[in-house]
Amino acid sequence: MKILVCISNVPDTTSKINFTEGDTKFDTNGVQFVINPNDEFGLTRAMWFKEKQGATVHVATVGGAQTEPTIRKALAIGADEAIRVNAEPKDGFFVAKQLAEVVKNGGYDLVIAGRESIDYNGGMVPGMLATLLDMNFVNTCIGLEIDGTQATALREIDGGKEKLSTSLPLVIGGQKGLVEESDLRIPNMRGIMMARQKALNVVEPVDAPQLTKDEKFDKPAPKGAVKLVSPDNVGELVDLLHNEAKVI
């Protein structure tokens, strides 16, 4: 089985978010970039398929040279090879078009992407990719087993979960649950050394239209000071929620 894990290079979850150039661009100054958490759960599940079922695992990202430390980390965790499509990701459709080309050329059976990236939160690349390639698709995937060409997936739904059966070739939008937080791997020195020897192939983008464009960013209005209620007068909170906030 040949697996492609799609990696997005995103600001660390603890990052403070600022904008620059007249609030038209994300300010990367001082920001630490990491593998998108939803993608990392998928990458870790892919490692399981590699170790238990002999799968080959490649990783791909769409981004400039500045994304390479993040790709190298994926290689250090255990992916066999990496592909970087040398283009700034313009929007979700553009990225899906680029990844579709990578999947076509690589002949992958299973494509694991994160449910959404934690920066632009579009949540559209996996579904668009599957549709462009006419592959099966399961979103918000929290469990995946492969037996030959048959796949059994668990999907998170509002208020519960759903078990699905389908077949390869398959694209999933993954998240926590594919593996547990405690299963995530910190690359060791041997992994980091080996990652330096592994192929990181840079390919040029294909023509693809941009369908959406972020014109301007802004931040939530600053919050007023918290109104504190004494623990000896809890009734006041009920009163405030009813008469002032009008939420109960």
Added chain:
Amino acid sequence: MSVLVYTESLKGKFKKNAFEVASYAYKVAQDLGTTVTAVTFNAQDDASLGTYGVSKVLKVTNDKLDTFNAKAYADALAQAAKAEGAKVIVLSSSADTKFLAPILAAKMDAGYVPNVVAAPDSTSPFVVKRTAFSNKGFAHTEITSEIKVIGVSNNAYGVVENSVSAAVEDFNPSLTDGDFAVKSVEVDRVTGKVTIADADIVVSGGRGLKGPENWGMIEELAQVLGAATACSKPVSDLGWRPHGEHVGQTGKPVASNLYIAVGISGAIQHLAGVSASKVKVVINNDPEAPFFKAADYGIVGDAFEVVPKLIEKLKEFKAQNA
């Protein structure tokens, strides 16, 4: 040329978000000088959508669509959009809709913008305001494609009545075997409990509660308020509560009217995930907990003393206002 809206139902009954997306679609239709057409799947009482500005309902009745199927639903919606010549398609932000939206958008070469929190800034050019960076910011995004797909955040626009008369027509999309290549085997949905996605009020517990055995009072507080229960990431990582309850940047987003955090310190990732909630209350014994800076109301105190008192006071309040 109407605005198309997908109005979700469960077991025939419209979900609350169906009325919210219909209200939003009506606003867009007004701006564009057109009307709203809704698509429903095995729903009852289709004409009730007229209350929220829907002039026409394309009613799909098909046993094979009793259980949600993303590809088949997306295919049906694409066919409905073509039949109506719709250029704008309005969807919700439910898990099911976020599953089908990218399939629908890719089928129609449409630009898709999810997490939209307000009526369009303008319709020419077509610009919408959405959350980005996991609620730490907003983006004003232009959709440049001819067909536009918009996902409206829960509780962001609200349910607005605009009574018109809704004409209900049967609609029979042609579906292929390929549409059903992903099959539902089993749906395990908690019944009799409010879900985080639909909840007006969410009560959430953190590590300050010391152990899963102490969740009884969180459940009771939620029950008194008719609220959903949730938890912080450490609590779900420790296995005290199921993953489905984890709210925050890498868990479920919360956009309720009231969010009550008990024993949650308020890490930046947690605050990002819940910041779309309108009113936030924090109960924590540490006055330095970062959550107090992000909250509207707070009580510095021991949760094990404060929460039972709060339950008692709420019961009195409910009894008086019943």
